[in-house]
Amino acid sequence: MPTKNVLLLHTGGTISMHEDDSGEVRPGERNPLVDYIKQIPNVNLITEEIFHLPSPHITPDNMLYIKDFIERTINTYDLNGIVITHGTDTLEETAFFLDTTLDIDIPVVLTGAMRSSNELGSDGLYNLLSSLKVATSDSARNKGVLVVMNDEIHTAKNVTKTHTSNLATFQSPQYGPIGIVNKGGVFFHHNPVINAPLQVKSLTKNVYLIKAYAGMDSQLLDALLTTKMDGLVIEALGQGNIPPLMLPAIEKITQNSIPIVLVSRCFNGIVQDVYGYEGGGRKLKELGLIFSNGLNGQKARIKLMLALETTQNHHDLEAIFSM
Ligand code: ASP
Numbered sequence: 001m002p003t004k005n006v007l008l009l010h011t012g013g014t015i016s017m018h019e020d021d022s023g024e025v026r027p028g029e030r031n032p033l034v035d036y037i038k039q040i041p042n043v044n045l046i047t048e049e050i051f052h053l054p055s056p057h058i059t060p061d062n063m064l065y066i067k068d069f070i071e072r073t074i075n076t077y078d079l080n081g082i083v084i085t086h087g088t089d090t091l092e093e094t095a096f097f098l099d100t101t102l103d104i105d106i107p108v109v110l111t112g113a114m115r116s117s118n119e120l121g122s123d124g125l126y127n128l129l130s131s132l133k134v135a136t137s138d139s140a141r142n143k144g145v146l147v148v149m150n151d152e153i154h155t156a157k158n159v160t161k162t163h164t165s166n167l168a169t170f171q172s173p174q175y176g177p178i179g180i181v182n183k184g185g186v187f188f189h190h191n192p193v194i195n196a197p198l199q200v201k202s203l204t205k206n207v208y209l210i211k212a213y214a215g216m217d218s219q220l221l222d223a224l225l226t227t228k229m230d231g232l233v234i235e236a237l238g239q240g241n242i243p244p245l246m247l248p249a250i251e252k253i254t255q256n257s258i259p260i261v262l263v264s265r266c267f268n269g270i271v272q273d274v275y276g277y278e279g280g281g282r283k284l285k286e287l288g289l290i291f292s293n294g295l296n297g298q299k300a301r302i303k304l305m306l307a308l309e310t311t312q313n314h315h316d317l318e319a320i321f322s323m
Contacts (some may be wrong), residue, residue, distance in 0.1 A: 001042045004080035004136045007073055008045050009066065010034065011094075012053035013087025015113035015124035025116045027052055032117045033085060036125055040132060046077055055087025055094075055112075060203050060305060063097040074104060081107040081135030085128060088112040088169065091147065092160050096299045099145035099156035100306055103197045107140035110147050110156075114167050123150065123167050130181045137186040143178070144194050153179035155192045160267070160296055174268045174294075195323045198306045205230040205308040209301040211265055212242045221249030225256070231304045233261045234289075235297040240264060240271030240281035247279060254288050259308070259317055261290045263300045270294040288314065292321045 010016060016031040031049055039045070050069060051062060070082060086094055095110045102108065111131040113124030131148040134140045145156040149170040158172035172178075179188035206228050210220060212235060224232065232253060236242050240262050242250070253260055262284060264271050270293050273285035285291065292300045300321075307320045 003042050003044050005044045005046065005077050006132060006135050007070070007077070007079050007082045008037070008047045008132075009069070009082065009084045010047070010049045011051040011055075011058065011062070011066070011084060011086045013055050013085065013089075013091070013112050014116050015085050015087075015111070015128070016052065017054075017116040018118045019116050025119075027054065033124065033128065037128060037132075043132065043136060046073070046079075048073075053087070055090040058087070058090050058094060060097065060302065063094050063302075064200070064203055066094065067098055067101050070098075070102065070104070070108070074106075079106055081140070082109065083128070083131045083135045084108070084110045085124075086110050086112050088114060088149075088161055090298075092156070092170075093298050093302055095145050095147050095156035095159065097302050097306070100195075100303060101197050101200050102145065105142045107135045107137065107143065108145045109135045109140070110145065111149055114165060114169060121167075133181050134186050139186055139188055142194065143188070144192050146178075148181060151180055151182055152177040153181055153186070153188070157192070157295070157299070162267075198310050198320070200306050200309045203305060203309065205305050207231040207233065207301050207305045207308070209233045209235070209297050211235040211297065212237050212246065214243065215245070216243045217245035218247075218249035221246060221253065225249065225252060229253075229258055231259045231261070231308055233263060233297055233300045233304055235265040236262050236271060236281075236284075238264065238266060239269070239274050240284065240291060241275050241277075242279045242284065244279040250284070250287060250289075259290060259304065259314065260288075261292050261300050261304050261317075261321060263292045263295055263297050265297075267296065290314075290318050290321050293323070295321075
């Protein structure tokens with residue numbers, strides 16, 4: 001069996017933390033994974049500890065750094081796959097950022113853990129080994145960025161953290177995982193749709209994400225209008241509707257040519273311009289809101305940040321969010 005070159009990037013998260021006697025989980029001086037995983041049969045591991053951060057500390061600039069690091073390293077080594085360990089809280093955002101920007105065909109796998117390194121039933125090492133299996137599998141090529149946790153293989157586009165503490169937290173609502181990984185190997189049962197990557201070199205846009213709720217009015221949006229806002233994502237109600245009291249501010253934002261992307265706070269389904277009442281999707285479409293095709297709010301925000309680096313054109317933005 002030929003040896004495969006795999007880049008293993010550690011960024012932090014629970015997978016690299018430990019629990020002390022009081023039950024507090026925190027990062028230590030060293031990431032224990034660096035010592036645990038040194039040699040895997042038929043794999044030449046190139047291990048880099050680029051961050052040691054809990055994932056609530058990860059920023060889009062960190063994500064861009066990971067993308068640039070991968071692109072630089074691919075040119076240095078003849079890589080066959082990449083595994084990134086990451087805190088689970090924002091793992092889906094980093095995975096989606098990389099999926100939207102990387103132009104590579106080798107497997108890229110993100111993984112993490114719900115229990116830290118010395119806890120009973122810790123899942124970190126297991127998830128890491130599963131991820132290495134996927135990253136070295138030829139069947140995982142050309143599938144975009146993948147998330148491997150708890151024996152399942154998910155796409156970056158569909159996966160989301162659904163539970164605060166359960167090991168089976170990562171799910172792809174509506175679509176399910178695209179494969180499984182177990183003792184027998186790596187098995188895919190679906191091929192994801194792959195879109196052309198967005199070419200992004202820097203991040204300069206300020207994009208906010210807000211969630212609509214019953215009785216919401218314009219106050220929060222008016223406050224956002226006093227800031228430097230380049231784009232806004234609204235998690236709307238149901239199929240893409242908002243309370244009518246939000247409309248005055250929505251109109252002001254669109255008059256200022258600030259793009260607003262609409263997603264749903266439902267975690268299944270897509271937004272559509274169905275309802276014609278005040279605040280209904282049909283009216284929002286007429287106002288120029290961009291309807292996203294099923295991304296959740298946090299991923300639509302990442303996508304709008306990235307898209308705005310490539311275009312300000314409304315039709316181009318609509319096309320990007322239709323993919
Ligand atoms: N709060 C932790 C983090 O995201 C959770 C985890 O890694 O599972 O860093």
